[in-house]
Structure formats: C-alpha cells, structure tokens
Amino acid sequence: MHNNKPQLGFWQIWNMCFGFLGIQFGFALQNANVSRIFETLGADYNNLAILWVAAPVTGLIVQPIIGYLSDNTWTRLGRRRPYFLMGAVLACTALFIMPHSPTLWIAAGMLWILDASINISMEPTRAFVGDMLPKNQRGTGYAMQSFFIGVASVIASALPWMMANWFDISNTAPAGMIPDSVKFSFYFGGIAFLGAIIWTVVTTPEYSPEQQAEFEKAELAQAGSEEVMYHSETRSAKTYFQWGGVSTLIGLVAGGYIHQNIATLDKNLYILAGIFLLFGLLQLVAGWLTTQAKTNNGFVTVMGDLFAMPAAMRQLAFVQFFSWFPFFAMWTYMTAAVTSYHFGTGDPTSSLYAEGADWVGILFSTYNGVTVIAALIIPLLVKRIGLKTTHMVNLVLGGLGFISFVLIRDPDYLVLPMIGVGFAWASILSLPYAILSNVLPTRKMGVFMGIFNYFIVLPQILAASVLGFLVSKIFDNQPVFALVVGGASMLLAGALALRVQQPKDVA
Template sequence: MDATASQKPRQGFAGLWNISFGFFGIQIGFALQNANMSRVFQTLGSSIDDLPALWVAAPLTGLIVQPIIGHMSDRTWNRLGRRRPYFLTGAIFAALSLFLMPLSPAFGAPLLFAAAMLWMLDASLNVSMEPFRAFVGDMLRTDQHSAGYAVQTAFIGAGAVVGSIFPWFLQQLGVSNVAADGGLPDTVKWSFWGGAIALFAAVLWTIVTTREYSPEQMASFGGHTLEETGQPVRALAAKTYLSSSLWIAAGLGVIVLVQSLELQKEMLLLGALLGVYGLLSAIAISMAKQGKSTNMLSSIVGDFAGMPEVMKRLALVQFFSWSALFIMWINTTPVVTQYVFGSTDTASAAYNEGANWVNVLFTVYNGVAAVSALALLPILSRKVGQVMTHSICLTLGALGFLMFFFVRDAQSLLLAEIGIGIAWASILAMPYAILASNLPQAKLGIYMGLFNIFIVVPQLLVATVMGQIMLWLFPGEPIWTMLFAAGSWIVAALAMQRVKAAIPQENAHA
C-alpha cells in the first residue's frame, strides 16, 4: 500500500450497525428457507430421498450469481453507489419470492412452483448478500475488519433467530400449525409473509443510512485500481487448453458413470457443471489470447485461476465447513421428526411438532452465534489468533453434530446447538476478516464472489452425491448424515492450521 495514502475514517458503533443491518433482513430470508423448505417440500409430496435434488437450487444459484455480481459491483458506480444497487434489487425479488412461496398449493404443480420460488429466492438473496461481504471491506479500515464482520455476524445470527422462531412463535399465539393433507399450515404462511416485509425494510435501512466512498476516495485510501490488478487475465492468456480439456473429460466421465451404473439422476448435474466450467474456461483462455482482457468471463476465470495463496488455503476450510452446514439444513427436520418425535407422516401432529422444534433448535444456534460474534470471538482471536480461534470453534461444532447422532431427547439437543452456534459464528466472521485484510481492495467484490464457490460446490456435492451414498449405505436412515457432518468439521478444523503461513504476521490477530 502507498505510504502516503490517507486512512478511511474510523467507524463508530452506529456506523458499524448501519453498514450491516441489511444483513439482518437477508438472514431472515435464509433462515425461513433453511428451517422450512424441507417441511414445505415434504408437505407438498416430496419423498425424503428427493429432498437433496430439490435443495440443489440454493448452491447452484449461488455458484452462478455471486461471481457475476462480485465482478459487476467492483465496476459499478451510480447514484446509489457501488454495492447498494445490488442490495436493493436482490431485496425486491427476495421479498416477492417469500410472499409467493406459501401460495404454492394453489397452483397446478405445487411442488414445481415451490422449487421455482426457492430458485428465485436464493438467487435474489445471493444478489443482495455478495456485495454486503465486500461492503464491509469497502467501508472499514483494516484494523476494523474483525469488528465489522463480527457485527455483521451478530446481525446474521439475530436475523436467523427471528426467521427460525417465526412458526413456533405464531403457534404460541394460537395460529394453526396443522393443515389438510397437502396444505401448508398458517404458521408457515404468515412466517413467510412477515419475513418478506422484514427483509425489505432492513435492507432499505442500510441503503438509506450509508454513503459509499467514491472511486476517487477509494483510490486515495491506497486501494489498487482495476487496471493495476489485471495480471490474472494476462496470465490466463499464457495458459494452454489442457486444464479445460481435463474438466470437460471429468464431466463426461461422471455422466457416463451415472448412466452405466444407474446412479441417481441428480448426479448428472455434477457432470454437467464440470463440463460447462471446462468449456467456459476454454472460451475465456481463447478470448484472453486474442487480447480481449476486459470481458467478464476472462476476468472471472483469470481471477479464479490466480487466487491469492491465503484464499486458496481458506478454500479447503470452506469446502468442509459448508458441506456440514448443508447436510444440517437438509436433514435436521427429517432426523428430529423421525428419531426424536417418532413420525414421518407430514400431516400428523407429531411431525409438525417436531418440525417446529427444529425451528427452535435453529433459533438457538443462531442466537448463540449472534452472542458469540460479539462476546467470544474477539476475545478468543486476541488471545490465540484468528486461525486457532476458527479451529477451536469448528471442533466445538463437530461435537454438537455428534450429539445429534447419539441423543434422542429434544431438550438435550439444545446443548448440541450451542457448539454448532459457536462454529457458525466463526464461519461467518473469521474467514472474511482474514480475506478482507489480505486481498486487493479494488477486487474485493469478485474475490468474495469467487470465495463463495467453495461454499456452494460442497453443497452441490451434498445435494447430488450424498443422496446416492445414503441410498447405498443407509436407505431411510438420515441420522447417519450427522456423522458425516461431524467429520467434515473436524477436517475443516485441521485444514485451518495451514492458513496461518499465508497470513502476514501483522494480520494474524484480530
């Protein structure tokens, strides 16, 4: 960084609050989705084996949307600013999706309509969410990154608490929690409608109360310009087509295996994604060789191929961290209703009581995350560093998943959620604080978007491969997924120890 560069103004608590308050609303949307979509799909007629395929919308939309939005937001500047236009657009469509989702049973193909609304909801949430990650880095000086992402994590936890507790809270107020076979209970309907209003209002708050730094101001703070960070595209022009060919071959190989071994058809998506990436990378290399260095595709592929070392090492941690989270979001409702409340009948009172208890469990882990982000993570990271803090938190979360595997008492599972909540807080804060302090500021949007690949790829693998594994080894026994989740977080905790060598000493502590 230029030694003569000026410093960004230090933000007080009100500034930190306003910068991240919109994430409170976004997370209400994610929480309603995570805690209720398996319930919605099962109620509309989906079998338990079909749930991963229906949930594939969430990671797939993130995989496509976030790098594109990151690339675009780095290059946007209009009356609303750099990131805020995307906050607003995503919030509008996410609120619309939440409003329409409970109306699914009224359509001729209710399960198909619900799946379509999930795609629209998740894509819209990603449009809003990705720029929020970069927004913290844009608005805060380096020594406030940990505090900024901690406040954002607290809002994520608080928003998830509100979103998760909606159905249970409405039931306590006397709203009906059961419906005729194939219909959604009023608790679910009103939760989605209330969530739509809250999401839009929270994002609008951040838009109204914040003012982004202009490109000229960002340059004065010592950030690299986009022209100065064009090396990845130039490096792309020097590459051969070998890696692209290997990706395409891998994709075709998966498709052939699915057909020859009669594997689940959802795995065709995995093969298609591998092949498509290989094709797109070949096109990007060709365009770079022709000197077309300013196109979006070459920029995204070039930045992906030329990721900084710290990002590469964190990628492995993210892969295993989010594998476990997606397993949890898909399978907690089937596990709790089947093993703790003893019912798989979606029209029964026992099933719906168990499904509401899942909302309570999700509320607890998100509440713990909100508190941990402000009270535990800053203290722990000052004492042992960001790397060790993240490893410790992931290990505590793994112990929580092990409790789901062994415990059959609903109340005791609240203890499991404490460990999971601490890990969730760290997953949302530590990797992003490390990245924001060690990446070029001018390309923070695209790098945050690309980092999301290592969140969504494991989710796609869970949605495609996990279903086949469970069908082979443990048909009709979703409890075993919790053991997979525990193992994933243990691996992530160990992989985190490789990150420290890639972080400059001055940024190693919060």
C-alpha cells in the same frame, strides 16, 4: 503521506450491517417454509431434487457476476448500495408473490427468483464490510453480521407459529392452498428485508474510488510489501482448453459410469458429474473468447480470477469447503438421525417420530440462539488470540459437537453439542470473510467475495451427491453417521485454518 481508513464507532458498524437482518429474514423464511409450500402444491420430492440444487447453483452464478459489476460501479448512490437495494426490491416482490403460487412449477420458479434476488443483496454486503472498515475492525464487522443472522433466523423461523398463536391467523388451509400464517409471514419478511436494507443504504455513505485507492496504498505501506495483494494473471487459450477438456471428459465419463451402474449407485451422483461437465464447458467458452481477443468482459475476468486467487484465499477455500460440508449434512440428516438413533423410530407417522422431529426444531433454535451470543464473544477472542486461531477453536468445538451425536444417547443432552455447533456457525459466517478481506485489494473485493461463495456451494453439491450413497451403502442406513462424517470434516477444517497466511500487520 497516505491516509489510513478511519475507525468506525459501534453504531456506525451496527448501521452498515443492519441490512443483513433483512437478508437473513428472506433466507430463513425460504429455508423453513419452501418444503411446506412445495408439499402443499403436490411436490414429489423423489423427482424434485434438482430444485434443492438449483438454489445454491443460482448463487454460484449470481454472486461473482454481482461482485464484478459492483467492483466496477460508481453512482450517486455509491458502489455496493445500488445492488443492495435492487436485490431487496426483487426479493421483497418474490416474498409477496411466492405464497400465492397456484402451481408447483410457479412456486419452483419463484424460489429461483427469490434465491437470485437474495444473492444480489448478499454478495455486496460481504464486500461492503471490507470496503468500509480498517483491517483491525473487520472481525467485529463480520461478527456483527453473524449477530443479525442469528437474530433473524430465530425470529423468521418462528414467524408462522407466531402468526398462528399470537395473532390468531389460521395455520391451515384447503388442499392446494397455502395457509394464511405462512402468507403473512412472507409479507412481514418482505417488508423487513426491504426496510433493513433501506436503513443501511440511508445511514452508511460509501467511500469514493479515489478514497479507496488512498486507503489501499496506506495498507500496502503498513504491510511493508505487496505480497498480500492480487496480481493479475493472463491465462492463455491453451490453458483454458486443457482444463476445460479434462474437466469435460471427467464429467462425461463419470456420467456414463453412473448410468451404467445406476442400480448400485445413488442417482444424486449425477449432480457431481454435472458439475465437472459444467466447469469444463465454462473453461472451453473462456478459451474460445480468448482466441477471439474478447477478454475484456466479466465472464473471462471471473474465469481468470478463479485461478489467480491470492495464496491465503486458496488456503482459506479449503477451510471453507470442509467447514460448510457438515452443516449441509446436518440440515439434510439431522431429523432422520435424531428420530432413528435417539428416539428409536423411522416411522414418520408415529407420535414418537413427531416428538423427535419437534426436538430437532429445538436443537436448531438452540444453535441459532447460541450464534447470537457467540457473535458478541468472538470479537473479544480475536483481540486476544487472533483471527485464525479463534476460527480454529470454534471449528473444533463444532466438530466435536457433531461427532458427539453418536456418543450421546439421551436426546435431552443433545442441547450441549449444539452450543459448539452454534459457535462454529457464528465463526463460519464471520471470520473467513474478515481474514479474506485482509488479503484482497479493494478494487477486486466484490468479484473475489463472489468466487469465495463457490466454496460454500461446492460442499453443498458434494453433500447432495455423496451423502445418500454413504449412508445407504457404507453406514447401513444409519443417518447419524452423516453427522459424524460432518464432524470429522470440521475438525480437518480447524487444522487447515492454522495454515492460512496473513499479512504481517494482521494478528
């Protein structure tokens, strides 16, 4: 008789997810203040696009590696917790150092280190929920993570303002210097990051590998089949070489074409060609290692698992791709869209532009605040209509919210579509992981969660590559249509969510 994984109480789930509060402090401070730091240190954004691609590419590399390592780790501290702690210590150090960067390129290097450190902590926390909770509680667990993401985003984004207005810390500084309000915000964020992770490490012991094996057998027995489980697939060197050769050729041809037509194309399209080239080269390396019988390593394992994903994970990857694309469109073009379309100005030096940009800050606060509330409502919806139907509903709300930006002319009413965007954001941060964890074996949870991150990074790279071209060449320099494209993408994601296969024992 196999044992079922025990149900956990509210405060146990709270404690195991509390570390995400700290992780999001790091991300929110990074997202809200890195541009300010770069600008202070003399950045020319037209020549530094690679910096903004470097951060997600860092996650692309780091998360599968950490997932593979944590799947194969067992220490006195546990399986995932050593990586939580290591990432938190590194991120805390980076948060303390970054606002003291003397030059732009040191700040850029610290951004990479900070992003890599955050990813070291983040990846195992996703797998941790799948490790610790039974299937019927995973939606609640990931929704709790969304709750902490929303709370941390609201607080951390406002920290420099709070430092200046509540604690009378200067928000100005001489040329080339970072204001004290930003420095103290980063200090606070570093302490919050490390403290929250330590809380989770101390309060939540992990199950042993033997216990996890028993739980997995019980889940299989209840499902009545092994169709939900991963089956190892050995890829031949020939297959690696075929995929690698085709992808490398596409990258080279596309890069050459862009170079020849750069006068009429956007230079950011080079990023897309570079991704094909990188993927091809990685496949060729995996093929060479296979010919040398050097397959017992994390690199070849990740390359093989990428093509051996369970059917539900492949279906969910498309949902994830089309649901993240709109948010990168929003983060990139929301300010330009609102100031030009709703406030009627494209002059960054005008008072009207400043008013529109400030209103965008309110809109961002709105969707992050709604995320906190939605994270409490989503588990209730899941109990009534199931995981994938709840996700579909939330994505449709978000898609309609994005599209309505072109229909609503009065900026005051833009708060309404941001409610739908907030529900979509809370759902994207929780339900795909709940669905995914139900179709993955515990022994491969980490590496597959890391691979799943590809479908967050790839739409960001696509958005960075093609949205500028679409806005300038197709939409006559009207950035509001980038949000419309994002809304259509999210509606497509909602439709695709209904196609995701789930185990028979999961609603």
